[in-house]
Every structure is written in structure tokens, then in C-alpha cells.
Amino acid sequence: MKISTSLQFTFLICTLSVLSLPGQEYFFKDKAPFNSEVPSPEEFLGYPIGQQHTRHDQIVAYLEKLAEVSERATITSYGKTHEHRKLVMLSVSDPENLNNLSIIKQEHLAFTNPSVTPTNYDSVPIFIQLGYNVHGNEPSSSEAAMLTAYTLVASDSQEVQNYIKNAIIFIDPTINPDGRDRHTQWANQFKGNPLVSDNFDIEHNEGWPRGRTNHYWFDLNRDWLLGINPESRGKLTWYHEWYPNVVTDFHEMGTNSTYFFEPMKPIGSQDPIMPKENYEDLNNLFAPYFSKALDNIGSFYFTKEAFDGTYPGYGSSYPDLQGALALLFEQASSRGHLQDTEYGTISFPFTIRNQYISSIATIKAAVENKKNLRKYQQDFFKSAVNTTAKKGYTAYEFGDKYDHNRNKAFIDKLLLHKIKVYKKGDRFVVPVKQLQKRMVKTFFETYNKYRDSVFYDASAWSVANFYNMKYKGIRSSNLGEEITSTDKLVNVSKVLKSDYAYILDWDDYNAPAALYFMQSKGLKVASAFKPFSINTPTGNKSFNYGSIMIPVSRQKKTNDEVYAIVKEAQDTYDVPIYATNTGFSTSGIDLGSRNFQKLDIPKALMLVGDGVSSYEAGEVWHLLDTRVRMPIIKLKISDFDNISLNDYNTLVMVSGRYSVLDSLVQKKIKNWVSQGNTLVTLSRASKWAIEKKIVKEKLTEKEKDTTKNKKVERLRYVDAAENIGRERLGGAIFEVDLDITHPLGFGYRDTCVPVYKNNEVFIAPSENPYATVAKYTKNAHIDGYISTDNYDNYLKPSASLIVSKLGGGRVIMFADNPNFRGSWYGTNRLFLNALFLGNHINVPNVEKE
Template sequence: MLKKLLLGVLFLSTSLSAQDYFFKKFHPFNSNIPSPEEFLGYGIGERHTRHDLIVNYLTKLSEVSDRASIQEYGRTHEGRKLVILTITSPENLQNLDQLKSQHLEFTDPTKNPTNYEDVPIFINLGYNVHGNEPSSSEAALLTAYTLTASNSPEILKYIDKGVVFIDPTINPDGRDRHTQWANMYQGNPLVADPQDAEHNEYWPRGRTNHYWFDLNRDWLLGINPESRGKLTWYHEWYPNVVTDFHEMGTQSSYFFEPMKDNGSLNPIMPKENYVDLNNLFGDYFSKALDSIGSFYFTKEVFDGTYPGYGSSYPDLQGGLGLLFEQASSRGHKQTTDFGEITFPFTIRNQYTSSITTIKAAVENKGVLRKYQQEFFKSGMANASKTRVKGYSFKDEHDPNRVKAFVDKLLLHKIDVYKSGNSFVVPTRQPQYRMVQTMFETYEKYRDSVYYDASAWSVANFYNMKYKPATALNLGEKVTSLDNLVKTTSIGKSEYAYIIDYDDYNAVAALNYLQSKGLVISSSAKPFTANTTSGSQKFGYGALVVPVSLQKKDANAVYQLVKQAQEKYHVPIYTVNSGYSLQGIDLGSRWISPLKKPKAAMIIGDGVRSYEAGEVWHLLDTRVHMPITKIPVRNFGRANLDKYNTLVMVSGGYDFSKKQQEKIKNWVSKGNTLITIGTASKWAVDKKLVDEKLIKKEKDSTKAIKRKAYVNAPEDLGKESVGGAIFKVDLDITHPLAFGYNDTSIPIYKNNSVWLAPSKNEYATVAKYSKDPHIDGFITKKNMEEYLKPSASLIVSKLGSGRVVLFADNPNFRGSWYGTNRLFLNALFLGDKIRILD
């Protein structure tokens, strides 16, 4: 009955004069400051607000209010502005640089300030990281208006005692995708039927950014400009409290922290964070939501184990990250089991929590400042106690991959030093807990069911061969990426150039030269050549650019090769003879020309957009190679003969027999099909390939043990592989593994696709090691019965073509530099695979 009464009040709020539904208690308001309703021409909750209008409104506030200033901290892939509105008292705003300096002293473990109550508390309200969870950005507008225009004693106290940073839309590209959808299908009168188009977006939906990345997983990995811009801002300000506003299923209610217990056995964040501070703030949120009659829950789900969320990364920076989840109206009004939920109702809950966060932070600023100070001091103290004094890593074969890893360390303000050919990361530094996050691995866990990954040792993402050190020779501190990769300028040749294929950027250089019309060959065997720089060894996959065999003259070839080196910083060598010092010569049959990939990828309903976006992002941003994205709905009439490579990522492919035959016939003509995850399972199940999955038959004679019904989610959930890191044994002589020098590499597994090794003894490229575990949770059953016997990567012959089957995603979250090469080799070297019968 209470909820129905609230909904009745909510319906009244849809008139233009009823915005007091949100903030009546904070009157009086400065009439010179326009409300969102006055600026937009509609009341908050009546429509979904475009991101450009959000930015324009906050810009207007910064112009007319002496409490606010606005800054742009980045641009999205699609060019939308990323902004933060800073709001505090006029006096604080004028002295913000001084307050910032005083604030940062609490993050410096070498200093001991004690003026905990004197410095305003720094609060970052972050909204709308998932674009189709839109209520929070609308709440951001209301919050900004309240803080800039209200003259109530309560608000005046908050802006005097606090500095509030409002990030209104963390994912503008995704938000606008959803905003367009919701407004386009909005009815008049509103349609509450859950089956209406307004409540059911088309693929890929608005959750993700331009490349379909989940930005709420990107704080640690820092792949996208939205995250990199925010991280740069974050490490300039180190806010004490950070909010992360979300939406969840329509049938739910409202969630705030504390969360479910952290899954790690010994979480690296202090217990004071996830126990004391969470409970302290939880009391505030419960009282505020009780006062407006909203129902909620805590502790049951969502865990902060993975450190890359917007609500967990701040916990590793001396702040308090806070997660909120609001049941979504997925449009403007929708029917639920409790009646109807409307957009204004969802906005009010988020707005209430925003103001309450500020209230709790201001009233406990001394506690929060002491906590942040102790956080960095305890990090240094913990580092002093550990036997490991640092980590060293290097890979002389692949300096661009090392550079990418160093970039990630510097992005998180981790101190890095260069000593000879090695890099050193000391543990005793303010970012000690981030060092742990990058390098430490774990076998034991408190929990077995995770909201996300149970492994995130980022060094393994980059296939870094690192080792702990008990004594350090630091060398010179690395402060930028400049000069980390050094290449020797090449001289002109009338004969040939050789590109070292071990470098991560070699594929991009290959694509560049192919796109300019050069014919490039690949070596299937190692050799040693006499270059103009001296004797040089080349491994599997070395690229040869024969000058006399090109359609361009020697000067044009030289200019293109030189441009490729300058653009991608890859090692390229000049040779004037095809006679090698050791191994095969440059005219060997083991060195053959490569076909330029003409690639397509199936996208659309049923396809996992994350994985498709990772492929698209990799090719767009690192290789600079186009890939045609064919929607499932168009596949029946698509002309596959235009392509020589087709990518199918994880998903449920509901193809007809005719469409399956279409793929099979196309591959048989000599083309390459690349499947990832459940697409590989689909290829096996549909008998597209003569391969098998590892399956264990249930013993029907075994007695079934009775279990408590309430434990079913936990019992069944732990059998899934949520995300862990394992070792595979790699055949580095296979074209798919060209560029690798170590037969053991880490891979990431987050599915239950168990490929049986191929019956063809030459076709299993990567198989899980005898002792495969590196990091993350997996049950003993999954480890022994499924993982250890299975393969991670196999190739299966189909007519004159081949199917490359990845059990695991080599491009996970755009971060797996260590396995990207396997996928790129499948694209560029697929036709070099000769499957021996």
C-alpha cells in the first residue's frame, strides 16, 4: 500500500510545476540560477536528457554561480566532452589551489598534517558509467542545481565544509545511444507494458561505450579515453568519497553498500574501509531512503573483489568508493510486480543518495581524512614488512609490449625504474597496494562466487616475465614513455628489408605496408642474416620486404618502409643479399608472400557485444585495419566471397541449416574462420569441424545428495569460471604462435568451453599446462576434469580452408597484450597454416 501511495504522488510530479518532488526541503533557491526545468524546457524525468544538454546546463551553472567552475578532462571515442563541475563555497572556490595542496598532504606518507577538521572534504559524485542506466545523470542535474542555487542552511553548510566534484556522465556515447532510443519510442500517454519497444533496446544497447566496452571494468585497465581521462583527473585530486551510480533489473528495489563480503582471503584494502566506513555511511542512506518510503537492500550481492570498478578503485587510493543500484524503469514508465515504476521515481532515489553522500562525508570529514592519511602510511609500513622488495621485468624481444605495460603502471602513479635492460617496481612506495594489484597472484579465496573476475594480476595480461626481488638496484626513474623504444634508422636497400616479427607492433607495420600496396613475405623458419647493422637473428614469422619484386621502385619502397618504422617504432633491418649466415635463405620456399586480410565479423542479436567490440577496438586503434561488421539480420544475403577471413565471437548463433552450409562452403574454398569462446563450441556442436568438446557424463547410479534449496545459487554459481588466469604450453613453431619466444604463456579464461585437443597431432597450438593455475578461483572438479585435459587453441581443416578455434578470449577487455598476437596471427597468417593429414 505504501508503495502505491508513493507512486500516486510520483504521477503528480510529472507536471512542470512539480519538480519540488525532488528538492522541496532545500528551499529557498536563488532565482538567478536557472533550474534544470527552466533551462531544458521540460521537467526532470519527463524526458531523457541528451549529454550535450547536460554539459550545457552545467556550463551555464558555472557561468552564473560563484559557487561553481567547470573543466573538461577528456573526450570520448565519438568526440563528446567529459566534464567535471566543481561546487563549493565562493571562498573555497577562490582558494581551491591552496585547499588542494592541503588536501594532498594527507596522501603523502612522509607528511603528518593534523588539521583533519579544517580542510573541506573532497567528494566526487560519479554518474552513468553504463549508458542505459540513465536515472543518475538526471539526478546529477538536480544535485548540481541544489548545490549552486539553494540557500538552505543545510546546503550552505555542505558547500562550506566540502568540495563536490560532479562527473555527470562517465559514458556519454552509451548514454546518448540509449537516450535516443528511449525518447524515440516514448508514447503519449506513456506505455508501461514491458514488451513495448521503449523498454527493449536493440543490440548493442546503450550500456557500453563506442567500442562496446564496459567502462565500469576499465578503471584498472585504463584502455579507453573515458577511463584514462578520469584516472588522470583522479590522481590529481584523490577525492575522499567517490560514488558509482547504477541501475539493475526492473523487478528489484534499491541497493547501497555495504556489499557482499570481499571474495579475497586477505583483501589488500584496509578492513576499516569495507566494514567501518561502509556501515557508517549505510546508516545515513537507510535513514534518508526510509524518510521518502523507498525500499532497499544491502550485503546480499555485488562484491568489490575486482579492483577495477568505479566503486572499488577508490578503495585502493585512500578513498571510500560507494555503489548504488536503482531498479530501472528502462524508459519512462514500466509495469512491475509492485505496480508501475517511473523515471522520476528512480531519479529521486539517486538524488537522495547523492545529497546524503555529501551529508555523511561532511559530518565525518575528520574520520575520512584520518583514514586516507593512515591508508598511505600503512601501505608503506606493510611494504617494509614484506620480504619482497620489488618486482623486475623485461622482454628484450618485444619493447613495444613492455612500453604498453609501463604506460599502465605510470597511469596509476606507480613508481617505475630502469636498471640496464630491466625495469624495476619497488614495493615501498605510496602506491604499494596498486603494486600488489599488478603483480601478486592468489590461490586461496574466501568466496567462490564472484560478481566479476577473481584474477587481475595485470602483469600477466601483458605476458610480462616478471620476478619478485629481495634486493633492488633501482637505476633511473621512468617519468615518461619517451625513448623507451629505440630503433636504428634504416638505410636504403635495392634488395630487401626484414622486420622483426617479435615486436607487438610488427602486425600494425605489416598492415600499413600491405595497405600501401607492398607484397610482404613471412618466414616459417628462423635464420640469421647479415644486415647493414651486423649479424642479426630472426625468429619465426620474420617479415621480408623484397625490393625488386615490388611494383614500386626502390625509392618508393624505402620511403614506405621508413614510414612504417617511424609510425610504429618496430625494428627493421636492411639487407643487400639473400644469402643467410645461418638457416634458410631469403629465397627459400619457407619464406612465402602473405595475403592481405579482408576481414568481416558477425555482430548483432545473440552475439556477445563485449567480445565483438574488443576485436573492433584492437583492429581500429592498434592495427589501423578496417573490419566489416555484418549484422546477423543481414547474414543470409551477405556476399562472403568479398572476404578471406570471418570472425565469430562468443554468442548464440541461431543460424539455419542453409546459413551453416553457407559458412562451411565458404571456408572450404580456402578461407579462414576464427571462432572465440562459445562460437567455438557452436562450430563443434554443429559439426562444422571434426573436433570434440570435453564432457563428463553423469553417473546415474550415484546417489544424489540432498541440499538446502536456499544454497542453490552459491552451490551452482561456483561451478562457473568467472575469470581466472592459467598457463598454456604453446607451439611456437606454428604460424598462430609466430612472434612468441616462450612456450609457456598466461591466458585468461572466463567461460566453460572445454575443447578437446585435436586428433591431428600438429593442430593443437596451445594446451593447458600440467600445472596450469596462475591466479584466480576454479573448483577442483573444473581444474582436474575439464581444464587440464583441454586445449586453449586448435586449428581444424575444412576443405581447402581452416577454422581457428579459440576456447578463450585472446582480446579480453582490450588488455590482453600477451594473447592479442594469437588472434592477429589468425587474421594475417591464417592462409599460411598447412594442416597435415
């Protein structure tokens, strides 16, 4: 395509002019005069915005300075990151508004309460929340946050005076401080003088894992719904206290792009949870403000393409389910300070200015349309309690009687989103008709029909399935007692002292954590490979496959020391542990049976680095760090040649491109596994293991069409991307049939388990009849989009989890991701079983006929 010379000229002028303009006039010269007693970002930092990437602590310090010197601003903290960086919110408004903020807050929240009907839409300041830098290596918006804050606090222009009088503006300058600082250090340390714009310069090519993600390499922009990380949990708690009317979500995209603002691409769902008025009327109301502001500075942009708000867990979609208007902005990235593009060079200050201009335009649009926004929010929450639930259900009932800590984790997530939950006997009930009705639908409803087949991200998010939480719709008005906290939700009987043995119930989600705790304290333990029942001080108790036995007399510790460790494990993890004074079972195996196998403590190694999926690696690291409290060695793939594997019994390989592992390294892995060790592969790593013949397994192949002279259908060129894209499996939920007698299935009671698939890895069932642990069921589809071709010809004939024998060891291959986004509590156990029990899986030899 020929490049427009006028477009190229405009882009070059915008880029080059910023390099020659003095100070900060480039950004906000039309907002003068400014209060000289309020320091500008340049005065405070000692350099102009855009000359350097600003560290998070400097950003926070600057906002604290604004709150210190001006009555227009106050600052609060809503949490800390994994690396203990402060998460802050700057509140900016007219001093009179801030002095009366508690009263204004009550008036504002009245519009979210269907039981009252205020009509003072124009008299209450509009609540605007400007959120920046959720992806750490998309840094322009945090710089724009400082410029926006300075403008609102220091400008005495009539325009800004009007904004702060009619709005309460909350500025969250850095949603992902850990990732931002990782990128900031990279960009600043490799910055050249003079600036180097060559795309191949190291400044523009971050090292693995890059700064997009947080400490555990999670994408926080997908975490609003899932609420796994402290950054998201703090933000959600703040959000449900304030319910802003407008929320921004600033991002960056490819360097050769321009600028994106809403409206988005049409939502892919056939029946979107988000009200139509939101993504049509309000977006079209705001769009002219953005186009006018960007036109005025000569910036090019696009709308209605590429991005969609189907997944409800983005910063640009979650607020839409809370009566707000969420707005996505995407700026072409300079990926450093200055970089070459197809149209010339793009500079860091240029990218910052677009974000700043859009911030101010958002405030302008919100202030001038506050009546519409308030009426919309009011109607939104009224409709939640006034409309009839589909399918005739009045509530959803759920609960797992064997796994109370998984119940607790699921209820914690419901409460985080302010969803009302009730306890009814040994079950739990969530009514549909409540303020958070749309979140209830998000948690429990599933879909199989879509208007579009190409999604920006996941197409399935029924959170109950993430937790393997069996639920059903009910038509009952009897709710029971409301649950407002999970603090006392798990009540286990305190384990009594025994001089014989203790038994840990493996059904509980926290059991692996308790097991590792006891192993790390030096206790010898064994796992039951068959179920049994035995007398305990609290009566006869039945134990499932995998239950952990701690024999007292076989420890190198005194009976009192053993009891202290067992008791501490229970107190720490709230797990069911029972004492017994006999080895004789009332049914099933006795405690001295050969079907109790001694477990070695896991010594796990995971490959990380270039080519490896940081998302999947981070999910493994996060699971073991934060829930199991078990260390895993993270080995750079480039160092693999230099390490001896003899000190480890388990190797984890997540999705990745493992081309650097040549035939000699592959042989090294095979030899190590053959010595009795365990290789665990996830998703695309499983495909790699099959293709490189680490194992003698196969990928599922589609039956070949033997029709001769098959006619190729002619298709439109413009539809190519859509047609190809619909074969991509962006994220859907399927049911598998799990062998719960297999060690990988220990701890499960139901053979039907939901799994999450976001890849095109399809593994054929093993020819060994004992090696296919989980296979997709005949009617496997639960939620989300999958093409007919992928579903019928690839998924349904395939296995989700197999174990392949290799010498004296084994390779455990997951076709799916059991730890997706830290939220798949329902399949975490499969992965943890691979770590704790993998070395005790002996795949039987089967003679071929």
C-alpha cells in the same frame, strides 16, 4: 511469494504522485529557498527533469550555465570520448573556497603524503567526487547530477550552505557520454504519449548493442584498472591529481528490484588488498545516512547482497585503493519513462529522485564525518610505505628483451596509476614500498584461495599476466633510474635504404600494425616459416619465426618508393626493421626459400547484432581500429544471407547465440572455408562450431561415474544459488603450452603463455597431432577462482587453441578470449596471427591407424 500490500501501495503512491506533482518540487522542495538568478534544470531545458531523457550536450550546457551565473561553481574538461564528446567536471563549493582552491588542494594532498603529518582534519574542506552514468543505459543518475548541481549552486538553505562551506564537491555528470546518447536517442524516439508502461514495448527494449557500453562496446565500469579507453584515462589522470575522500558510483539494475547501497556482500578474496576499515567501519558509518534519507521518502532498499568489490577496477572499488571511500548505488530501472513491475509501475522521475536523495545523503555523511575520512586517508598512505612487504620481496623485476613496445605498453599502464618504475640495465624494477603499494600488489600478485567462490565479476586481475610479462620478486635495493614517461622508451635503429630487401622483426607487438600499413600501401611481403640469421648494415641479426621480408625487386614501385613506405611504417609504429643487401643467410633459411610464404592482405568480416556478444565484438573492433589501424567489416547477422563471402578471406565469430544461422547458412560457411578461407571462432562460437559439426572436433567430456545406485547428497535449498554459482568460471588466468613453431605461435619466444578464461568452453585436443596449437599445462592455474571439478575434469585435459582442417581451408578455434577488455596484450598476437597468417596454415593430413 505473496506481495506485501503495504509495500505495493507505497511503491504505487511514489510512482503515481510524481506524475501529478508540478515542476521539480518532487525532488527538492525541502532545500528552498533557491536563488532565482540561477536557472533550474526545468527552466534551462524547457521540460521537467524526468519527462525526457536529457542528451549529454544538454547536460554539459546546463552545468556550463551554472558555472557562468554562479560564483559557487567552475567547470573544466578532463578529456573527450571516442566520439569526441566532452568529459567535464563541475567543481562546487563556497565562493571563498573556490577562490582559494589551489591552497586548499595543497592542504588536502598533504594527507596523502606520509612524510608530513598534518592534524587539521576538521579545518580542510572534504573532497567529494560524485560520478554518474558509467553505463549509458542506466540514465537516472545523470538527471540526478543536474538536480544535485542545481541544489548546491542555487539553494540558500542553511543545510546546503553548510555543505558547500565544508566540502569541495566534484560532479562528473556523465562518465559514458557515447553510450548515454545512444540510449537517450532510443528512449526518446520510442516514447509514447500517453506513456506506455508495457514491458514489451520497444521503448523498454533497446536494439543491439544497447547503450550500456561506450563507442567500442567496452564496459567502462571495468576499465578503471585497465585504463584502455580515453574516458578512463582522462578520469584516472584527474583522479590522481585530486585524490577525493569519497567517490560515488551510480548504477541501475533490474526493473523489479528496489534500491541498493553499501555495505556490499563480503569481499571474496581471502586476503583483500582493500583495508578492512574501509569496507567495514566506513561503510557502516555511511549506511545510516542512506537508510534514513530513503526511509523519509518511502523508498525500499537492500544492502549486503548481490554485489561485491573484489575486482579492483570498478568505480566503486578502485578509489578504495587510493585512500578514499567508494560507494556503489543501484537503482531499479524504468528502462524508459514508465514501466510495469511486480508492484505497479516505476517511473523515470521516481528512479531519478532516489539517486538525487542518495547524492545529497553522501554529501551530508562526508561533511559530518570529514575528520574520520581524512584520518583514514592519511593512515592509508602511511601504511603503504611503513608496512613490510609479504614474501620478503622488496621489488618486482620484469621486461621482455624481444618486444619493447609491449614493455612500453605495460609501463604506460603502471605510470597511469602513478606506480613508480625504474630502469636497471635492460630490465625494469617496481619497488613494493611506495605510495601505490596496493596497486603494485594488484599488478603482480596472484591468488588461489578465496573466502567466497561466487563472484560478481572476474576473480583474477594480475595485470602483468595480461601482458604476458615475465616477472619475478627480488630482494634488492638497487632500483636504477626512475622512468617518468614512455616517450623515449623504445629506440629502434633507423632502417637504412636497401635495393634488395627489408626484414620486419615479428616479435614486436606493433609488427602486425606495421605489416598492414605496408600491405595497404601496396607492398608485397612474405613471412618466414622458419628462423634464420642474416647480415644487415648493423651486423649479423637473428630473426624468429614469422619475420616479414619485403623484397625490393618484386614490387611494382621504385626502390625509393619502397624505402619511403618502409621508413614511414617504422616511424609510425617504432618497430625494428632492418635492411639487407643479400639473400644468403648465415644460418637457417635463405630469403629465396620456399619457407618464405607470400602474405595476402587480410579482408576480414565479423558478425555482429542480436545474439552476438557486443563485448567480444567490440574488443576485436577496438584492437584492429586503434592498434593495427586495419578495417574489419561488421556485418549484421540478419544480413548474412544476402552477402557473398567471395570478397573476404577471413570470417570472425565471437561468442554468441547463433541460432539464426540455420543449416543452409552453416553449409554456406563450410563451403566458403573449404575453398581455402579461414573461419576464426572465439569462446562460445568455438563451442557452436563443434556442436553444429562445422568441424570434426569434440568438446571435453567428464568421465562418467559408473557407480551403481549412487546416493544423491541432500543439500539445503537456500544454498542452491551459491552451490551452482561456484561452478561458473567468471574469469581466471591459466598457463598454456604454446607451439611457437606453428604460425599462430609466431612472435613468441617462450612456450608458456598466460591466457584468460571467463567461460565454460572446454575443447578436447584434436586427434590430428599437429592441430593443437595451445594446451593447458599440467599445473595450469595462475590466478583466480575455478572449481575443483572444472579444473581437474574439464580444463586440464583440454586445448586452449586448435586449428581444424576443412577442405582447403581451416577453422581456428579459441577456447578462451585473446582480446579480453582490450588488455590482453600477451595473447592479442595469437588472434592477429590468425588474421594475417591464417590462410597459410595447412593442417597436415594424418592417416588414422
